[in-house]
Every structure is written in structure tokens, then in C-alpha cells.
Amino acid sequence: MGVVYGPVLSWRFGSSLGIDLISGSKVCTFDCIYCQLGRTVLKVSKPGDFKNYVKAENVVKELEDFINKIDFNSVDVVTFSGSGEPTLNPELGKIVEHVKDIVGEKPLVILTNSSLFYLRKVREALSKIDIVSAKLDAGDEKAFEIINRSYLEKLSINKVIGYIKEFKSIYDGKLMIQTMFLNTTLGFTNSEGEHFEKLIDAYLKIEPDVIQVDTPYRPGGEKFVKPVSIEKLKNIGDVLANYFPRDNIWVFGLHDKSRKKIVWKRKEHKSIILDTLKRRPLRLVDIANLLNVSSEEAYKIVEQLKKDELIKEKILQGEVYYIIAHFH
Known part of the structure; x- marks a missing residue:
């Protein structure tokens, strides 16, 4: 399976060329109920707990080859994301430096579940990336346990919030918080009531540059998970606008950067589609x-x-x- 995939058209970042630092069966510190990759196959708690992570030299070779297939001007960002939690790759820092050398001024993005901010080496690697999109689906322990199903025994949601806040204070790039607002057939939702109020409290503590208001609209998660309506997402955005600048609140269905045409120099339809589908339904x-x-x-x-x-x-x-x- 290829390490480089896409580019996918992202509502958040435009044309996003993906780099998968796990590449294979899903490896994660969480087993989120909404994940488009399905259930976590290999449950780990820290970098290096698994051996088949992607090596820096593989990323360099594949990225250089891939760039020859595409008009790189049609790519907006290069994003570390894919088959699991990218900060689990112990070579993340080295990989970021190599990728920067190859892509030049193209912004680098990472999508992280926020579980490993407590590790100095992870914070150092993340600090080299232009945009860190950190997941925060809960502001209280009950919602955290229901939604994210962490494998880190001593990791509480208050610690997660504290570690993100600490990282924000030393980070020169853009820190974005992404929240998956969801309903369930079991009567639980984080989109209103006490769970939503606790999320607002967490946002106020962290003071992110952007809050991404999202919902799990792709298949892959547990059958009892349901997306919230676009109308509900708009309402959440309106509530958050009482606390944060409107331009800093990106709402799925309203904020849309996925309009760029991808220009290929050389198309390999089968591998392009399959490598992308291994990371997300289309x-x-x-x-x-x-x-x-x-x-x-x-x-x-x-x-x-x-x-x-x-x-x-x-x-x-x-x-x-x-x-x-x-x-x-």
C-alpha cells in the first residue's frame, strides 16, 4: 500500500495530499466510535509500540515519485493522516524535516487525536508543522469515555485539554481544534446540554486559532452513531460566535475550501483510487x-x-x- 495518497478535496484545507505514517491496518491510541477507518486493529499507548511504522526514507522516495505525477500547484496542503494516529510514528520529527525540504513553502498539516501531546518528542515534532489540527470531542470525562475509548489508562480529558493548552503557548503555527459533533441511538449526544457546555469551557481554556465544527458523515463508525444535521452544526457555530471571532469558526457545510481542480501529469487510476479508499470512503x-x-x-x-x-x-x-x- 502506498504511503502517499490523494489528493483529497478537503472542506477544511482544500486540495490535500496525504502522507500516511502508519500505512496498514489501523493503529491508534483511541477507538473512536465514529472513526471512518472502523475499529482499531492494533491498540497501542506510545510511539514505537508497533514495528511496522513508515520509515523516513520510504516517505521521501514515494513523495518525490508522486510529485512527478501531479501538477504540484494544484495541491494546497500536505497532510499527515491516514491509517491511524500519525504521532505514533517515532520518526515523525525526521519525516517532517524531509517533507519540508521536498515541498518547500507548501503548508504542512497534521491531523492528531491529541493523545500524545504529553510527550516532549511529539511536541517538538508537531512544533515544526504549520497547522496542527487537534481532535477534541469531549470536555468532560463521561463524554470522553463514550466517544474516544482511549487505551491510555492514565489519560483523562482534563489532562488532554491541559496538554493542548500547554502546546498552544509555545507553538508558532496555527492550532486548530476539530470536534466531531454526533448523535447516537443510545440517547447520547455531545452537541447540546452539559457535554456541549463542557466543550465550550475547554475551547475557552485552550484558545485555539480555529474551531472546526464537524460531524461523522462518512461510513465506518459504529452503527449506533449518527451525524447531526447541518442546521444543528450552524446553530453550534452561532453559539460559539458568542465566544470567538466568527472567522475562526469553521462549520462543515458552510466553510468549504474543496473547489480546486486536481491536475495530473500522469494518471494511474487504479492505484490512486485504491490508495485513497484505504484511508477514507469516497x-x-x-x-x-x-x-x-x-x-x-x-x-x-x-x-x-x-x-x-x-x-x-x-x-x-x-x-x-x-x-x-x-x-x-
């Missing part, structure tokens, strides 16, 4: 945008991949998503 329109082809052409490609039993369909909220058929 709709037909997403695949058309990824390849920069018409919906009709994307449909033909998808049908062939289905016929070859490489991908399959999954329906969520009435929309058809394509997922990998067999994970190797």
Missing part, C-alpha cells in the same frame, strides 16, 4: 474530483473496480460510498 463525485474526470468516466472506472472485487458499496444517510473490499 462517493462517486469524490472519485471524479480526485481523478479530475467526468462523472461518467468515474462511474466506468468504479464499475470495473467493483467487477474486479476490489471495492464495494456502502450506503450512509441515503448516499452511496465506496470502500475497499479486502484490506491487505
Whole structure:
């Protein structure tokens, strides 16, 4: 499986070229109930707990090869994200330096679940990245236990909030907090009531540069998890605007940077699609945008991949998503 994938069109960051520092079965410190990768396969608590992490030399080789296939001007950011928690890779700091040398002024982003901010080596690596998007789905212990299902026995949500706040105080880049607001068929939600109020308290303690108001709209999570409505997300954004500048609140469905066309020098449809699907489910329109082809052409490609039993369909909220058929 390739280490470099996409670019995917992100509502938050535009055309985002992904670098997967785990690459394989899902490895994480959490087992979040909404994760589009499904259940955590390898449950770990610190960097180096698993041996098959991606090495710096592999990233360098693949990234240099990949850049030759694409018009790099059609990429907005390079993002560390993929098959698990990227800060678990013990070579993160070295990889960041190498990637910076290759991509120049292109902004680097990392998507982290915020569990390892307490480690000095992780903080040092993160401080070299332009944008740190840190996950915070709960402001209280009960919501943290329900949503994130941490494998770090001594990690409380108050410690997570404290470590993020501490990192923010020494970080020169942009610290963004992403929250997945969700409903469940079990009667739990973090989008209102005491759980939401505790999240606001956490935001006020951290003082992030941006708050990303999101919901799990892709398949992959537990069946009892449901997204909240766009209307609810807008309402959450309005509430947060009482505490933070409106421009610093990015709401899914309102804030959308995913409009750039991806320009390929050389297309390898099969590997592009499969390498991306191993990290996230895609709709037909997403695949058309990824390849920069018409919906009709994307449909033909998808049908062939289905016929070859490489991908399959999954329906969520009435929309058809394509997922990998067999994970190797």
C-alpha cells in the first residue's frame, strides 16, 4: 500500500495530499466510535509500540515519485493522516524535516487525536508543522469515555485539554481544534446540554486559532452513531460566535475550501483510487474530483473496480460510498 495518497478535496484545507505514517491496518491510541477507518486493529499507548511504522526514507522516495505525477500547484496542503494516529510514528520529527525540504513553502498539516501531546518528542515534532489540527470531542470525562475509548489508562480529558493548552503557548503555527459533533441511538449526544457546555469551557481554556465544527458523515463508525444535521452544526457555530471571532469558526457545510481542480501529469487510476479508499470512503463525485474526470468516466472506472472485487458499496444517510473490499 502506498504511503502517499490523494489528493483529497478537503472542506477544511482544500486540495490535500496525504502522507500516511502508519500505512496498514489501523493503529491508534483511541477507538473512536465514529472513526471512518472502523475499529482499531492494533491498540497501542506510545510511539514505537508497533514495528511496522513508515520509515523516513520510504516517505521521501514515494513523495518525490508522486510529485512527478501531479501538477504540484494544484495541491494546497500536505497532510499527515491516514491509517491511524500519525504521532505514533517515532520518526515523525525526521519525516517532517524531509517533507519540508521536498515541498518547500507548501503548508504542512497534521491531523492528531491529541493523545500524545504529553510527550516532549511529539511536541517538538508537531512544533515544526504549520497547522496542527487537534481532535477534541469531549470536555468532560463521561463524554470522553463514550466517544474516544482511549487505551491510555492514565489519560483523562482534563489532562488532554491541559496538554493542548500547554502546546498552544509555545507553538508558532496555527492550532486548530476539530470536534466531531454526533448523535447516537443510545440517547447520547455531545452537541447540546452539559457535554456541549463542557466543550465550550475547554475551547475557552485552550484558545485555539480555529474551531472546526464537524460531524461523522462518512461510513465506518459504529452503527449506533449518527451525524447531526447541518442546521444543528450552524446553530453550534452561532453559539460559539458568542465566544470567538466568527472567522475562526469553521462549520462543515458552510466553510468549504474543496473547489480546486486536481491536475495530473500522469494518471494511474487504479492505484490512486485504491490508495485513497484505504484511508477514507469516497462517493462517486469524490472519485471524479480526485481523478479530475467526468462523472461518467468515474462511474466506468468504479464499475470495473467493483467487477474486479476490489471495492464495494456502502450506503450512509441515503448516499452511496465506496470502500475497499479486502484490506491487505
